[in-house]
Amino acid sequence: MAAxxxxxxxxxxxxxxxxxxxxxxxxLPELPAIERAIAAAAWPAGRDLVWDAGGVxxxxxxxxxxxxxxxxxxxxxxxxxxxxxxxxxxxxxLKLVSAHWTRVGWEATGPSGNWLEGIGAFAWNRLHQWIGGxxxxxxxxxxxxxxxxxxxxxxxxxxxxxLELDGFNALPIIGLLTFLMGIVIAYQxxxxxxxxxxxxxxxDLVGIALLREIxxxxxxxxxxxxxxxxxxxxxxxxxxxxxxxxLRTLGLSPMTVLVLPKVLSLAIALPLLTxxxxxxxxxxxxxxxxxxxxxxxxxxLTRFEEAIALRHFLIGVVKxxxxxxxIALVGCYQGxxxxxxxxxxxxxTTISVVQSIFLVIVFDAFxxxxxxxxxx
Amino acid sequence: xxxxxxxxxxxxxxxxxxxxxxxxxxxxSTRFGEAVVHDDVSLxxxxxxxxxxxxxxxxxxSTLLREMIGLLAPTSGTIRVFGRECTGLGEAxxxxxxxxxxxxxxxGALFSSLTVADNVAVPLREHTRLSPGLIRDLAMFKVALxxxxxxxxxxxxxxxxxxxxxxxxxxxxxxxDPELLxxxxxxxxxxxxxxxxxxxxxxxxxxLLGLTIVMVTHDLDSLWRVADRVAVLGNGRVLGIxxxxxxxxxxxxxxxxxxxxxxxxxxxEQHEGREA
Numbered sequence: 001m002a003a004x005x006x007x008x009x010x011x012x013x014x015x016x017x018x019x020x021x022x023x024x025x026x027x028l029p030e031l032p033a034i035e036r037a038i039a040a041a042a043w044p045a046g047r048d049l050v051w052d053a054g055g056v057x058x059x060x061x062x063x064x065x066x067x068x069x070x071x072x073x074x075x076x077x078x079x080x081x082x083x084x085x086x087x088x089x090x091x092x093x094l095k096l097v098s099a100h101w102t103r104v105g106w107e108a109t110g111p112s113g114n115w116l117e118g119i120g121a122f123a124w125n126r127l128h129q130w131i132g133g134x135x136x137x138x139x140x141x142x143x144x145x146x147x148x149x150x151x152x153x154x155x156x157x158x159x160x161x162x163l164e165l166d167g168f169n170a171l172p173i174i175g176l177l178t179f180l181m182g183i184v185i186a187y188q189x190x191x192x193x194x195x196x197x198x199x200x201x202x203x204d205l206v207g208i209a210l211l212r213e214i215x216x217x218x219x220x221x222x223x224x225x226x227x228x229x230x231x232x233x234x235x236x237x238x239x240x241x242x243x244x245x246x247l248r249t250l251g252l253s254p255m256t257v258l259v260l261p262k263v264l265s266l267a268i269a270l271p272l273l274t275x276x277x278x279x280x281x282x283x284x285x286x287x288x289x290x291x292x293x294x295x296x297x298x299x300x301l302t303r304f305e306e307a308i309a310l311r312h313f314l315i316g317v318v319k320x321x322x323x324x325x326x327i328a329l330v331g332c333y334q335g336x337x338x339x340x341x342x343x344x345x346x347x348x349t350t351i352s353v354v355q356s357i358f359l360v361i362v363f364d365a366f367x368x369x370x371x372x373x374x375x376x
Numbered sequence: 377x378x379x380x381x382x383x384x385x386x387x388x389x390x391x392x393x394x395x396x397x398x399x400x401x402x403x404x405s406t407r408f409g410e411a412v413v414h415d416d417v418s419l420x421x422x423x424x425x426x427x428x429x430x431x432x433x434x435x436x437x438s439t440l441l442r443e444m445i446g447l448l449a450p451t452s453g454t455i456r457v458f459g460r461e462c463t464g465l466g467e468a469x470x471x472x473x474x475x476x477x478x479x480x481x482x483x484g485a486l487f488s489s490l491t492v493a494d495n496v497a498v499p500l501r502e503h504t505r506l507s508p509g510l511i512r513d514l515a516m517f518k519v520a521l522x523x524x525x526x527x528x529x530x531x532x533x534x535x536x537x538x539x540x541x542x543x544x545x546x547x548x549x550x551x552x553d554p555e556l557l558x559x560x561x562x563x564x565x566x567x568x569x570x571x572x573x574x575x576x577x578x579x580x581x582x583x584l585l586g587l588t589i590v591m592v593t594h595d596l597d598s599l600w601r602v603a604d605r606v607a608v609l610g611n612g613r614v615l616g617i618x619x620x621x622x623x624x625x626x627x628x629x630x631x632x633x634x635x636x637x638x639x640x641x642x643x644x645e646q647h648e649g650r651e652a
Contacts, residue, residue, distance in 0.1 A: 028552060032505045039507075060553040061521075061585065062506070065514045096584055100520035340534045341488025 011055075012037040018044040023055025026063025026090075034063075038070055047079055054085030064093040068101065129337075136333045140263065143255045158261035166227040166262075167269030171276065174222055178277040181214050182206060182284025190292040199293040203300055206285030207308040215277035216316045217364055220323035223270060224356040228331035231262055232352040235335025236345040244336075259332045266324035274320040278313065311376055319367055323360050330356040395423045398556055398588050399444055404453035406439055413439050414450065415612035423555075426582060426589040426602050431609035432634070437592040438482070440609070441560055444590065445479055446470050457556070475503050478549035482561040484541045486533040492544045493519060493529035499551045515551065522547040523577055539570040543577070550581065557582075559591040563598050575601045596635070596643035608634060620647075 012022045012034060020041075024030060043049070051071065056063075074081050086094065147153045189205040235258060238244050244254050282304075289295040295303075334352035338344045399421040406414040413436040421427040429437045442448040443455055446462045455462045457473060465473065486495050496515040500506065506514070519529050522543040533541055542562065549557060562578065563571035575598050582589055593599065599606055600620050608615040608623060610630045616623055624635045624644060634640060 028504050028506075031510070032507075035507055035510060061517065062504075062510075062514055062553060065517050066510060069510070069513055093584070096521070097517055100517055340532065343489040 012041060014041060014044060017050075018046045018048065019050045019052055020044075021052045021055060023057070025058035026056055026067065027058050027060045028062045031062050031066055035066060038066070043074065043079075049074065049079055049081045051081050051083045052085050053083060053090070056086065056090060059090040059093060061093060061097065064090070064097045068094060068097045072101075132337070133330075133333055136336070137329060140255060140259055140329060140332075143253070143260055144263065147256060147260055153256060154264070155257060155261045158257070159265050162261050162265035163269055166223065166230075166266060167273060170223060170226055170269075170273060173226075174219055174273055174277055175280045177222065178210070178215055178218055178281035179284040181218055182210060182281035182286075183288055185209055185214070186285040186288035187292070190288060194293060199289075199295055200299065200303055202285070202289045202293055202295060203303040204307045206282060206289070207304055208312050210281040210285065211278050211308065211312045211316045213316070213364070215281050216274045216319045216323065217360070219270065219273045219277045220320070220327065220360045221357055223266065223273070223324075224327045224331075224360060225353055227262075227266065228327045228356045229349045229353050231328065231331030232335040232338075232349045233345055234258075235332055236338035236348055239336065239338050240341060240345065254336075259328070262332060263325060263328040266328045267321045270324035270327075271317050271320040274317055278316065315367070315371060315376065319364065322363060322367075326359045326363065327356045330359065395425075397421065398423050398458060399590065400454075400456040401440070401444070402454045402456070404440070404443065404450045404455060406436065406443070406448075407451045412612050414609075416453075417609070417612070417614050419607050419614055419617060421588065421590055423588050424586070425604040426578075426591065428599055428603035428606045429590070429592045429609060430594055430599055430606050430634070431615075432594065435609040436612060437594075437609055438560055441558055441590070441592050445477065445558060446473060475552060476554055477556045477558060478552065478554035479558045480542075480545045480549040480560065480562060482564060484533065484545035486541060486544055486548065488533050491530050491532055492524070492536070492547070495533070495544060496548045496551050499548065503552060515547075518547040518551055519544070521550075521581070523573070538565050539567070539574070542566065542574060546577070546581075550585065550587075553585060555586075555588060557587045557589045559589060559593075561593055561595075562591060563593065563595045568597075571595065571597065572601070578602055596640050597646065600643055600647035610634075620644075 011024055012020065014020050020043075022034075024034075026034060053067070059067075071081050071083065186202060186206050189202055193199055193201055193205075235244070235254075238247075238258075247254050247257060286297060286300050289300055290297060331352050334348045334355070338348050397420045401417060401419045404414050404417045405412070417436075417440065429440060431437050439448065443450050444457060444462070446457075446465065449463045458476065460469070460473075462473070486492070487498070490498070493512070493515050496518050497511050500511045500514060504511075516526070516529060520526065524540060524543050524547065528536065528540055528544070533544065536544060542565075546559075546562070549559075559578065563574050566574060578589065578591075579602055581587060589602075591598075591603070603620065605617060605619055606623055607617045608631050615628050615631050616626050618626075620635075623631060624640075626632065626635075635644070
């Protein structure tokens with residue numbers, strides 16, 4: 001094999017007598033220069049060439065591949081090349097390269113098909129995803145009904161665990177964000193209300209906006225980012241490491257062990273988190289009302305009781321379990337969709353968060369339309 | 377400690393007839409918290425040999441390999457690779473070291489988002505400035521050299537069988553024509569026929585490319601078939617270093633247990649049958 005210590009600079013020179021002489025180390029560090037020299041070479045016009053490789057002092061497989069490739073190209077152009085002077089060990093290497101020379105397969109890579117095919121494939125994949133999602137929804141609904149009929153089959157430990165992770169641990173961040181939302185809404189409203197002297201209506205603004213829309217929505221979006229993504233990553237990694245198959249062979253259904261506890265715990269946690277968000281958000285608004293509009297806490301709370309009907313609060317809280325189901329089911333479904341390796345986990349986690357937030361907002365809009373029909 | 381033909385010559389010196397030392401492990405101790413993995417391990421790997429590190433599960437074989445590659449620093453002691461100390465090399469030094477070494481990890485560690493050919497092309501793109509066409513041809517050659525069919529080149533790692541994945545990982549490890557090739561459990565998880573074929577492939581590549589190979593294994597067939605010298609680790613120490621013939625005659629109880637269990641005897645008989 002190559003004597004690596006010989007570091008003579010590599011050269012390719014073309015003599016006038018149709019003899020190509022190459023010298024130096026044909027090893028990876030030198031190859032870019034050799035490659036450039038070969039690309040720029042003006043090959044002699046004659047049909048018969050002599051390639052004198054007597055000066056080659058070192059050669060690795062990269063050098064051998066380059067030499068073979070160059071010779072093959074010259075021969076494809078209809079020339080006959082006589083190789084001479086190559087050291088026996090390098091000739092051996094060259095023989096090895098030509099024995100394993102293959103260009104099949106690789107050239108075919110790259111985007112295939114036209115744009116129409118691309119659109120078709122995209123639509124087909126989407127359709128499949130939606131149908132699969134509906135199937136998953138049905139499957140989990142059946143599992144839910146079954147386990148509610150037999151509460152002993154519910155994994156209480158997993159449920160408690162999930163309640164803590166996805167509910168209790170989310171309190172600080174959800175509290176902080178809805179507090180800020182309350183402040184922002186009150187601030188924006190304060191400017192307008194002060195000009196018409198309707199200071200006390202800040203209560204209606206903050207109360208209705210937060211209780212009906214902002215608190216449930218912000219909570220759901222945060223939980224989708226926090227927990228939905230975690231569900232996808234967890235189930236996906238379990239799939240990649242064949243843990244899901246292990247569960248099945250142990251007679252445990254991933255549906256009851258993994259999915260149902262998550263759905264149930266979110267369905268419990270999200271309404272509670274929403275109530276908490278209501279309280280903290282309204283408190284934020286109250287602070288601004290007191291400082292900007294001189295509405296005292298007592299005035300604020302008295303007006304709150306008069307102006308804000310119970311239905312606003314209930315509508316917000318009723319939406320929460322629906323959002324919870326969306327987040328948990330999308331998260332788990334995307335986890336099960338992971339097929340390949342590690343990068344698939346990242347890809348589906350992104351899809352999971354985007355889809356669940358999208359669906360949460362779509363369903364929120366749907367609720368608004370429905371409720372305005374019913375004049376609530 | 378039973379040391380049959382001990383590889384523990386002084387640093388820098390050459391052992392009789394074994395050529396220049398490429399890796400020199402001196403008094404290495406490794407501890408993870410309370411657990412002692414290595415307790416004063418010394419060994420030397422010479423240019424052109426296939427050096428195997430054997431030992432039971434948890435004997436610190438893979439840890440030693442990771443220390444030789446510079447992925448992990450020993451608690452004390454020195455490891456010199458190509459005459460330079462591995463620890464505290466700095467980023468450029470580690471890069472230069474990795475440029476001369478190829479590593480095949482136990483589970484392949486192929487990048488799952490890239491095709492086999494692209495996996496092989498990664499070190500070529502990273503360390504050389506060759507044209508895309510030449511990189512392509514070189515990667516394809518390495519893929520073919522490891523015995524993979526050309527159709528495997530465009531497949532993703534998860535579309536390959538275990539044996540093909542090992543071959544693809546080997547192709548990536550030899551992409552840069554390394555002087556030193558590290559193999560971590562190259563035949564684990566392969567069926568006996570594939571494992572035998574893989575051993576032959578390693579031997580052939582060693583001859584063709586002039587490699588020095590350090591391999592961690594507990595596959596006794598592999599040890600008989602491929603390894604020139606074997607170091608047996610146990611209880612955090614080197615129990616013995618030598619050829620398989622030497623080691624199988626060793627009196628150390630742990631080595632005896634290792635080589636003279638039913639599997640050890642079967643592997644030896646098979647080897648002797650093949651020799652005859």
